[in-house]
Amino acid sequence: MTDTESSEETTAGAYDVVVIGAGPVGENVADRTRAAGLSTAVVESELAGGECSYWACMPSKALLRPVIARADAGRLPGLAHLVQGPLDAAAVLARRDEKAAHWNDDGQVAWLQSVGADFYRGHGRIAGTRRVTVDGPDGENRVLTARHAVVISTGTRAQLPDLPGLAQVKPWTSREATSAKRVPDRLIVVGGGVVAVEMATAWQALGSHVTLLVRGKGLLPRMEPFAGELVAEALTEAGADVRLGTSVTAVSREGGSVVVLTDTGDCFGADEILFATGRAPRTDDLGLDTVGLEPGSWLPVDDSLRVSGSDWLYAVGDTNHRALLTHQGKYQARIAGAAIAARAAGVPLLESDPWGAHAATADHAAVPQVVFTDPEAAAVGLSLAEAEQAGHRVRAVDVEFSSVAGAGLYADGYRGRARMVVDLDREILRGVTFVGPGVGELLHSATIAVAGEVPIDRLWHAVPSYPTVSEVWLRLLEAYRG
Template sequence: MAEHEFDLVVIGGGPTGENVADRAVAGGLSVALVEAGLVGGECSYWACIPSKTLLRPAAALGQAKAVQGSAQAVTGVIDARAVLRRRDEMVAGFDDSGQADWLKGAGVTLVRGRGRITAPRIVEATGPDGATVTLTARLAVAVCTGSVPVLPPIPGLAQAQPWTNREATAAESVPDSLVVVGGGVVACELAWAWRSLGARVHQLVRGPRLLAGNEPFAGELVAAALREAGVDLRMETETVEVSRVPGGERTVRFTTGGRSESVTAAELLMATGRRPATDGLGLEALGLGTAALADVDDDCRVRGVAGGWLYSVGDVNGRAALTHMGKYQARAVGDTIAARSRGEAAEPRPWTRWAATADHRAVPQVIFTEPEVAAVGLTEHAAREAGLRVRAVEYDLGSVSGATLFDPGYRGRAKMVVDEDRQVVVGATLVGPGVGELIHAATVAVVGEVPLERLWHAVPSFPTVSEVWLRLLETYGR
């Protein structure tokens, strides 16, 4: 059993772990990163990168077809095999040597194996060959293990061998047909992706609307577009049983409106949520339960651990399960650990690099359906639930001059939520083609708590879709 000592040991080599390690090394620390799978993690190989690669061709084709001139130049349909080849290129053929080389160049020691905490500041990494390396952290251990899919206890589901996001983004061919169970981001994006590539898609949603955490109009517009694209979308369903002929199609039985129905397809994607990946971390050796990793302060340090040496960063702490927010937390954590090693930043100060405070009420997200959904901060409902006195205004994005130039038939909507007492924007939602590139303006306004009186002087260029910000302010009134 080999032993090694470092200032910081990071468990998990996805984007979050990589960024913690990189920032800590930049701060002068020695760092070991333990990863059992591919360096780069879920986002690089089975989530953000491949899913958006699968989605992009349909969006590009739709935009080309929307405008006279370019529409006449479109003479074919999407080449699914070419799309899958590009997906393979974007995930580097599921080869992480490039990311491993990046870690080496950054000065991070990569340890291949599954990390387990066996005592305070002690991590054992068990490699594929069963050999174990003991790593001692002089300063801190950062758990960055991400999240894993949740599969509900539905009779017959395990035997049916369903897809999760991993199989759905890594598939080598387009299935003839697909049942998607779920109404969240993964379900909607992958229903879009595979429908655009030619699969017949059925989508079963448990609740009354899609994308339930967003403004209601977001789910309504996406649902309408999915149906227009040919997706068989069923709302308020309860999946009760799954069956499969050996080597054959999957049949999903569900209830809706008191009736029992079923659909059959070549593949079944279960997109029914995710949970923090805490299995096998050895938290019991510290007297902690798995939920302890969700109890962190604003520098992602786990509360109740003597000496404050344990950090929980990214999806695993459940604060904001998005790649960009995990990387945001990671930068703060890496800087914090390095600063504390120098006797600086005994406690994080709000709105400095030593505190991850924006993952409370200023989280941006883009959902790459068609139309796109982009949002930041609080919905109107969430703001009122938080006790804020708010006023919300909406505007038809299709009425903005820049949107008409983008697409003569542009359909979309924008909403701005204002805290009436402070006169600042606390939330914004946009739905429409290409709106993902607009949301950062709202993010700056929400995070910076820019007063509305100042926002009047942030003049949007004409003719762009960004002119919607002026229209929202005009709708709100002086």
């Protein structure tokens, strides 16, 4: 077990597997290959635990949890009058820091070592077939070789637009938005996707006046249209200024304030500006050119996560652009680990079974996602538009959560909607979407139904408990049957 910040025991080494990137995805690959008895090295240039642990999932949800808890309490008589004041921003930020481990990765390194993986701190680059060089913080260059596989799990970084004046403005990206030490009085958020709406929700509740500038016609464009509509309504009611169909044309800082010009002729001012306008792969300085691949590109893979045209290189998580979600990357890691172990042992892969141990089929058919706004938006599988574009003969079935007794008990004035997309030829679900307070905890039931291709007739026998919000399943099935 080697942390090269504190040990120089290994200056070069041969391993069965070398993993570049120690985020949740790389950690899970290492866990699976070590469980299979393969020696494994993990290389990380920043913090073990990756983007999710320090600048994405954990800190963002730590910021959002008090916001959602207060909103839920505010919808209940007997509690509403107790939560009228502002959030204690200092306490929220302190808890955020705790959940991000104060940006210290000792615990993550210890976990990797506990599964028997060797950890190298430094910048890893491919240097030819099955060969990785590591430029360590101590200035020493190490060479690692892999008998069976090199795995790229370096994730993504924020993608900024090419705008006049942007560099001088020093804009926030998702990293600054989740790690900021103070609440800006005014915050402009550019974008309409998950990062944009979650951070708009968090900082508005913490005391910022948020202006959300969205180039498209709605929020959350990858979900059913009603999801973005309900989230936009809630943000507006909370005090945010939501501007749809608005593109930023120029930005500048004047006297400490950010000034934004738009294509609609409007001018906005703020203390900070967050660009949440997409992600780019962290593959630009990985030595991909030494093995005939394009630096800075997404890496196409097969369903075992092996890079197209290679018999030893794998790309797992965001870098393959299949599903840019931590939980989906960890799923891919489990599949890749099993495939690497099978190939190393000379065991045939279960390629004939699309839902087998060596195929990341859920990337195509059953990707779940929760957006932690108020209301929450949760979806799995295909939207109605996606199902139709894929050539399926489908029907959308919608119900309002107001028809469910459990929703009325959950909160007074509960607002939300559910949709299931039914494949009319196979009588299974292609996708499910929920929007409403607390619906994230409903999503796994939908994920099981979609991934398991559970027939509609069998779903009738999955009885939801009364009076829970999950009775929405009964209402959906009743609406389908008529």
